[in-house]
Structures are given as C-alpha cells and as structure tokens.
C-alpha cells in the first residue's frame with residue numbers, strides 16, 4: 001500500500017520549525033536563525049520513501065501581525081493549514097506552561113479539526129522528565145494523535161515522528177515527481193541564503209527590515225562559474241550604513257558566508273556581488289511588498 005499526503009508544520013516563532021523540516025529532509029530547505037520571524041513564506045519539503053510520499057510545509061511563526069508583511073505571513077499560515085492531512089504543532093520543551101501565543105494556536109488547531117501531532121522540540125536543552133508537566137497540560141486540552149519529544153537540532157526522535165506521520169496518512173499516489181525535494185527555485189534559495197547570513201550576522205533591529213532580491217544570475221560561457229548580483233533592501237539610511245559596515249566589512253562578511261553555501265548548492269564557483277538599497281517602510285507598503293515578493 002502506498003501512502004501520501006500533506007503535512008503543515010506550525011508553531012510560535014523560533015520553536016524550530018525550519019530546523020525540523022531540514023532535519024526531516026536531510027537537506028537545507030529553509031533558513032534558520034535565532035531571531036524570531038525568520039521564515040516569511042510557506043516552503044515545501046518533499047520526502048520520498050519506498051511506501052510513501054509526504055509533502056511537508058514549513059510556515060512562518062504564528063504571531064500578532066504588526067505590519068502588512070506580518071499580515072501576509074498570517075495569510076500564508078492560514079492557507080498552508082487548509083486541506084492538509086496532518087498538522088505538526090511544535091512547542092518548546094523549555095516552555096513553562098502554555099502561554100498566550102500557544103493558547104491562540106491551540107484554539108486554531110481545534111478549529112481546524114485536522115489530525116494533529118504535538119511535537120515537543122529542543123529536548124536536548126532540558127532534563128527529559130521536565131516535559132511530563134507539558135505533556136499533561138497539553139493532553140488535557142486537546143486529543144492529539146500523538147505527543148512526540150524531539151531534538152530537531154540533534155536529529156533525535158525524527159524517525160519516530162516520520163513513522164507516526166506515515167501511519168496517519170491516507171492511501172494515495174505520489175503527487176510530485178520523486179526527484180523533487182522542494183518547491184523553491186534556485187533563485188529563492190539564493191535570496192534566502194543571503195537573508196540568513198544577514199540575520200545571523202547583524203544585530204537585532206536591522207535584520208527584520210531586510211528583503212533580498214537576486215537581480216541577475218548568469219553562467220559564464222565555457223566556465224563553471226556563476227555571476228550573481230543581489231540587492232539587499234533595508235528600511236532606513238542608517239540601516240544601510242550598518243549593513244555595509246566600516247570599510248564594507250559587514251557586507252563582505254555576509255557575502256563570503258552566503259557565497260560558500262551557494263557554491264555548495266550550485267556545485268560550482270560563484271562571483272557574488274551584494275548591493276544595499278533603501279526602500280523605506282517596505283514592510284507596510286502593499287506595492288513595495290508586491291515588488292519584492294512578486
């Protein structure tokens with residue numbers, strides 16, 4: 001019997017949703033950083049097994065939208081959980097109690113009436129027995145199909161989680177070609193890679209106002225080398241200065257880290273040029289948002 005279906009990964013910002021989709025896929029599909037609201041769009045990871053095909057969707061962290069970008073992210077989450085077979089609802093092992101954000105998510109999960117697995121992530125960060133309290137709290141609130149503790153970071157519990165997902169999936173065909181592993185284009189992966197390095201390298205305030213666009217990407221004739229031009233948009237002139245850094249040092253640092261990852265993905269050398277432009281308040285402007293997210 002062949003099984004298949006769609007699985008959405010949801011949860012608060014920073015709980016490790018993207019780390020989980022990468023761990024499940026064994027590939028870098030979604031960018032990861034210690035800053036909340038790293039993921040902005042729905043990103044698919046396709047897993048093929050002999051007896052199953054599972055399409056996972058990583059989603060932005062659920063939070064109260066503070067601008068138009070936030071509203072778009074919320075729409076993305078709502079679309080992603082529609083018509084899925086299973087929801088993986090991630091919480092953190094270090095959580096003390098349920099908290100406001102998770103109350104909100106719990107209610108959404110209940111509304112959806114979709115089979116839901118509660119996944120307790122980051123168990124590497126606590127003593128195992130301290131999650132018993134969380135398990136008790138959550139199981140009193142909802143009839144989860146399963147509650148599975150994992151460490152997405154250490155690849156711990158991932159197989160158990162996958163087995164459970166396959167068990168719960170309906171019988172069905174492979175919806176995607178079995179050679180496909182994500183719905184992201186090369187261009188999108190490059191943009192996200194640059195954004196990841198910026199998020200990880202810059203301090204708090206600036207990175208959230210960043211957007212990245214590949215302006216051009218060309219392979220040189222007769223050579224295994226790509227020329228890639230990328231624009232980093234930020235919201236303020238002062239931010240532009242911070243991103244470029246003293247004598248261009250910050251931008252160089254971001255560029256070098258991004259280039260290494262992009263070269264690995266493309267399997268050849270890359271000449272990466274980064275440019276920084278100010279696009280004031282783009283996160284709250286419908287037109288500018290559309291320009292950036294096409």
Ligand SMILES: Nc1nc2c(ncn2[C@@H]2O[C@H](COP(=O)(O)OP(=O)(O)OP(=O)(O)O)[C@@H](O)[C@H]2O)c(=O)[nH]1
Pocket residue numbers: 011012013014015016017018019020031032033034035036037038039040059060061062121122123124125150151152153154
């Ligand atoms: N200790 C520990 N840290 C983890 C684990 N999984 C993820 N993290 C860390 O948690 C932080 C957030 O991880 P992400 O995967 O970006 O979280 P996310 O839920 O996708 O976040 P948003 O996209 O902002 O909603 C990163 O610093 C990860 O390295 C884990 O199992 N254990």
Ligand SMILES: [Mg+2]
Pocket residue numbers: 017018019030031032038039058059060061
């Ligand atoms: Mg994420």
